[in-house]
Amino acid sequence: MSSNTDATVRLIVWVQGEVQGVGFRWWTRARALELGLVGQARNLPDGRVGVTAEGDRAACEQLLGLLRGGDTPGRVTSVSEQWDEATGGFSGFAEA
Incomplete structure (x- = not known):
């Protein structure tokens, strides 16, 4: 039996700052695939990126630590996250 820390989960992150038009979604996709x-990274109408x-x-x-780190493209001013159960609705990682 696997422990809870090995469970498949869903992480939803909202990244605020100068994160659109700077390669942030591409960078996030590359880190996620590694x-x-x-999942997906998408630009939101309010200027944030949703991951x-x-x-x-x-x-x-x-991944959350990388998004909060200082090596992202652009300039991240805040990162908020929500954890949930995985739904299994993704194949690969998309820039949407």
Whole structure:
């Protein structure tokens, strides 16, 4: 039986700052694929980027750390997240 930390989860992240038009979604997709995650990164009408990732909880936590780190394209001013159960609705990682 696997522990709860190994469970497949859904991470939803809203990234605010100068994150549109700077390669942020491409960068996020590349990091997510390296971590074995599926999902999408999309521009939101209010200027934020929304990221939805599903996979191993530890990998999702790594992605969240990268999004909060200083090495992203553009300039991130805030990151908020929500955790949920994975729905399995993604194949691959898309820039939407």
